[in-house]
Amino acid sequence: MNDASLENPVAKLLHTGQIHINLPVPELIEHALRRNEGVLLANGALAVSTGKYTGRSPKDRFIVSDEQTRDQVDWQRNQCINETVFTKLRHKLADYLNTREETYVFRGFIGAAHKHRLAIQVVNEYAWQNLFSRQLFIEPSEEELENHHPQFTILSAPGFKADPVIDGTRSEAFIILSIKHRTILIGGTEYAGEIKKSLFTIMNFLLPQKGILPMHCSANQGQNGKSALFFGLSGTGKTTLSNASGRPLIGDDEHGWSSEGIFNFEGGCYAKTIRLSPEKEPQIYNSIKFGTVLENVAFSDKSRLPDYASAQRTENTRAAFSLQNVAGAKQPSVGGHPSAIIFLTADAFGVLPPVSILSPEQAMYYFLSGYTSKLAGTERGVTAPEKTFSTCFGAPFMPLPAPCYADLLGQLMHKHNVSAYLINTGWTGGPYGIGKRIRLSDTRTIVQSALDGQLNNVACLTDPIFQLRIPTTCPGISNPILLPWKTWANQTDYQQAANQLAHAFHANFKQFAAQTSERIRCAGPALR
């Protein structure tokens, strides 16, 4: 890191009020309540409302183009902004934070592996967002805090609204990432997901340079000490499925894979709470307690109990809690090399099988394609499942060209002899609107069987369109869901939908044709 990376904007601020650094959880909650930022609920969680922005705002997100990023970032998928816009806004945002009566700072780390971690500092306008930062990132020990030198700083001031004409943003909201200045600016939006996902993007830029693969995946560990990874875009089940009984959780969203194994970037979870039930998702339900931030969750004024069934404010209701709340979670959150990788896809066409076994070439093809749906709520403007090809199952967070990640994944999978599965957690029996979402209990059973190796010895059938190897039986699954066409009432409709999706795969894959081997190119669906 150069000297600029160590500079500490807060120390330099001519702050007129108080700066609170690493306040303990109860104190942050006291501050949030005193400042009317939220309400304490009966389960101990702090409930806050984020107003207009209840999901990420990808159109307002930019990476600063400069000599460090210009030739590195894939600008087809990332929006650029110039350094002058960044510099001016940085001063304005710092001035804004300087003039608050109170400002909240969290100093800690991202990256559970000491060797690969980054010392970070989050400067928040709101106490509740500072509590979020504290829950989601990795807390320093007292000694680490004393010797803490931030290598990256996030300034988050939701109350600062940009003027697009003067400031050069797209709207009042902005998320601007500067690698060179080791700074992220967030203004205009209160959705805390922007904080965690922007720092994730930074890791995804920096780690491949060190030969470490950053991944948009959750992870847990089996009895043999081997871990499993669950890749997937938002809403496909990373958090839900990695929180499984009998498999200690490593992390629910962001991991790195190095020569020593895997490590979580974060120290907490950011779980969706919409329709959360203690029966279906006990581990998440029971992790929501004192210290948890509940974003946009409705509650009863009378009993102060959360109402997870309500989508009154958004479908994208969230709970942010520390991994210390999660029963049995691994501490520190690192794990051995994975033995299995699962690609989660929420297929809104209802034509992909609930589980298929991928060859190494298919794994590369499906990873580069990243086919899934955007589900309602997480991104502004998405109100129903929308087909998307999100490369690496995380396109919005992957600044480098996709092969930078795919090639590394291919090498690691080969070296560690990793099995790969494609799991459809989306629709079956017809497209979204006609078919049904595959039952969570069925997906859990299927995942368990795959990870126990029980799908290796069952009869398989090759899907004539997608060329996927589908197990025809699975322990614990008695309903006829494994072969998707069997769940459709009309076979012509099924064929049509499947062919349409196959064509969409081909059209999308053209962008990768020049960078992939023929074996990978041929691993996609057949065309007819």
Ligand SMILES: Nc1ncnc2c1ncn2[C@@H]1O[C@H](COP(=O)(O)OP(=O)(O)O)[C@@H](O)[C@H]1O
């Ligand atoms: N078959 C299924 N598999 C996984 N999740 C399901 C399934 N059916 C419904 N869901 C719901 O979908 C959501 C998955 O979200 P989540 O696990 O938070 O995704 P991610 O972490 O990938 O963003 C949860 O609300 C879960 O209850």
Ligand SMILES: C=C(OP(=O)(O)O)C(=O)O
């Ligand atoms: C927080 C997010 O991630 P996920 O839905 O994958 O948990 C997000 O995409 O805003």
Ligand SMILES: [Mn+2]
């Ligand atoms: Mn998640």
